[in-house]
Amino acid sequence: MSAPVEKHRPGRASRQASKIGSRIPTLDTKRLQLRAPRVYDFEAYASIMTDDRSEFMGGPYLREEAWADFTQSIATWMLHGHGLWTIDAQTTPSAGFVLLGFEYTDPEPELGVFLTEEAEGHGYAQEACEAVLAHAWNDLGWDTLASYIDGANDRCVKLMERLGAVRDAEAEEALGDGTFVYRHKKGAA
Template sequence: MTAPCERHIPGPGARVAARLGGRLPVLDTRRLQLRGPRIYDFDAYATILCSERAVHMGGPMTREGAWADFTNYCACWLLHGFGLWTIDASTTPSAGFALIGYEYEDPEPELGIFLTAEAEGQGYATEAVEAVRAHAFEALKWDSIVSYVAPGNDRSIGLMTRLGARRDAEAEAALTDGTLVFRHYKEAA
């Protein structure tokens, strides 16, 4: 069921939202465009987070929980100057999402990625993470950024390892919940 808050409401408010969204950084790669999220991207977001695909991200969630997650990451743009990007591939709009997110309990911002089932296996995750990481280092002027990975999430562990991120034992110990922390360093990117 689609809740009323998920629907596009034409008019002045929608035009303000479009102008705000147009001010977010767009990251173009060889095959992808990472752009600010729009309300109609939520359906793809919910499809991922309300399914077994979200098992390593605190899911599966309810649609209401997915909406709270989506709006949190959208709000990060206004509060911190970073947030959620929608990944558009040439043949697959809303192929997934990449983010520099900041959840309430996170000790520092996180570089994250999740794709639709149809978009997996094409190298999009690598391409998107490299673009977001470059943005963190070049535009935000950070020296490092972390990716929080659930133990047993072998695909994410493999991705982070291939991208040269290194486990951060000190950050893992501070979390005390078993989450793996992969740190991406500017000099290694």
């Protein structure tokens, strides 16, 4: 069941939100558009985060917890100039999400991606991550980036390796909680 906060509210405030969202860079790939999240994207976000499939991301979450995570990831844009994008595929709007996130306990920004069940298996995650890495290198001027992965998440581990990331033993030791840290470096892929 959705809460009133999840619903679009037409009017001046909605138009203001749209103006703010238009400042978030849109990244286009061959098959995808990565764009600013909108309130109606939360349904796809909640479907991912409240499902057992979110176990590798600390889930499953309650819907209210998923809302808090969604809004926190969007707020990172206002605080750090990077954050969450919605992945729109040609035939699947709100196919998932990719982010340059920065959670409270993260030692540095991270690259993360998660898709709806219907969008998996089409190569969207890799295509979205490649676009975001290019943005990090070329537009933000970064030269390194981490991805924090649950070691049991085989699909994500394989994705990180396809992207050219390598395990960072020093960062893993500093975290000390068994999380795999994959290091992306500019020019490595």
